[in-house]
Amino acid sequence: MSQAREGILATIRNSLGRGRLNPNGEAELRARVAAHRRNLVPARATALSERKRVELFVAMAEEVQATVTRVCFPAAVPEAIARYLAAENLPAELVMAPDPSLDEIPWNTWPLLQIRRGRAEAEDRVSVTACHAAIAETGTLMLISGAHTPTTLNFLPETHIAVVRRDQVVATYEDGWDRLRVAAKSEALPRAVNFITGPSRTADIEQHIELGAHGPRRLHIVLVEDSQAARSEANEGHSGSAG
């Protein structure tokens, strides 16, 4: 091992007035890490019904200049995207994640949308992705990298459109992370986990907030209401049960 490494660790131990931790001490710390114990989590999003949680997600996302369209079914997504692009005067050419979860959407019902599947390139202007989770607490999208979910889609194009299923809306960052731990199981984490809250912005010139510094100028969220959770809530007659 490098001299620098040994030197730094030795100085730390010396400063702490002890040698290397004994095996019991190390085991305690390992147990602390493995427990994934949550610290204090704000009640803002955790105490809400599923319905209120989704409302909070939408409100918080819109507060940071994301735009949100709500559609009832996956089949309505292509039209919603086409209308959004037309309203923003953007081309109907998309680069879309080769993500199987987007395959349930019948894209061919809206033939004017030209779609390429893959990572983003310099000339791409509009991207479409799904997400791993949506976090109500601050209106944040959680996306992960992978063979079907390239990270460049989140940052290179000027407009990023994210399709969010209603049952993906969770309360907190910790909830999103737990979903990832379950999904990744024993395997390593994905290379990148992106928490995205609104479009790119800067205030570096005279504290003036400008959108679209280097990442997307626009973040548009298409929220698909039809999901297990939504259906069960509908069956309960919108009673606002704790979710």
Place this chain on the structure above:
Amino acid sequence: MLATSRNFEAAAQAGLANQNLQRALGLARTGFPLRRRLAVERLPEFEALRETGRSIKDHTLRHLDFYLEMYESQVVASGGKVHWARTSEEACAAVLQICRSAGAKLVTKGKSMVAEEVGLNDVLEANDITPVETDLGEYIIQLRHEPPSHIIAPAIHLVKEQVAETFRAEHHALDPDRLLVEPRQMCDEARSVLRPRFLAADVGITGANFLVAETGSSIIVTNEGNGDLTQTLPRIHIVMTSIEKLVPTFEDAATLLRLLARSATGQEFSSYTTISTGPRRAGDLDGPEQYHVILLDNGRSAMIGTEFQDMLRCIRCSACMNHCPVYAAAGGHAYGWVYPGPMGAVLTPSLIGIEEAGHLPNASTFCGRCESVCPVKIPLPKMMRHWREREYSKKLSPPAYRSGLAAWAWVARRPALYHALAEIASRALGWAGRGRGRFRTLPLAAGWTGVRDMPAPEGRSFHSLWAHRQKGGTGR
């Protein structure tokens, strides 16, 4: 980075006289504290989170050797590499070696205060590697060959006219008659100039706000998205960071993330919080092929166990400088090194020596706002006082100051004499100033009367008035 902290007094005077700087600071002085306050008021748990944040950092520091080893083994397990660096030189050498082995010519950089600390850009340039800063503020000051004046808003000392002037002088390829008046136009120009650099870079260098021991991950928090383009597009990603950024788990990082953006910019959450673990995986369509972490010590490990250990809790939010009356008046460049404001006044002497940075812990009124807004409750005024004590005991302060302080201490330890002298002085000053009610000049007080009048005392000291009342007297 070369320190000029010895010149604090002259630099602060120059800052006070610089009209552009005063205009720019005027915008910051109201904006940052207001936005932070509004964000804090929206989160009832904020105070409790500060306490939690502090205990997470304290726990990690008490077991830092363990968590560093856990972190390293996880970085290696995910396919990355950790380069330990005791000094700035070792850190720069490690980066240089990585760049050389890849034949790199162009390096993009997300904002990294550790890279500023070690003076990385100068080293790269001296070796024919071009570093391009991509954070808008960092890019502006790189073009102007200036150091950052703030840890999260590096160009906060500039007004937009200066930015426009810089862009006109440096962006030769663009139409000289273009409109460049509003920040919007300047942002768009920087975006269009930097985009090809992002795509062409061989190596991307970012900092890290946190390192997660459990997973070997580095976390960056940005608003512009430049950090993400920097670390996603090139073949190699280098994380420049330091040992005190460790936290045990994602849950611990989440708590600190809830504190960070609210304390820094008053945002609920920054636009981009990115957690990176190793290089691209088999099958990934993008991402770097190599992932390196430069883990800098540079004097931090020796702060553990001293009265300055608490400073290592710092999460670099900048709330202390945003609420500091001295920073707001003098600006960040006066501090003469990478870290300005109250956190710099404590950290800078720890890292480059009190001989070099002795002025900084003295540049405080001890009003205590810094400590009251610190998300991890660092007792900044107390630590500045420790530095003043060390400076005094090392005989570093000027002789006139030392003898004055010694004389005052001698009198202050003799209460009867002290009260008698105070009574005489206040009566004498009250009598001398009875006509005008204030003084334009006073012996030994030119530092005060040079820029404002000294009000004349009302005639008697507080102690004598109090004694008078205790005896049943009324009035004056």
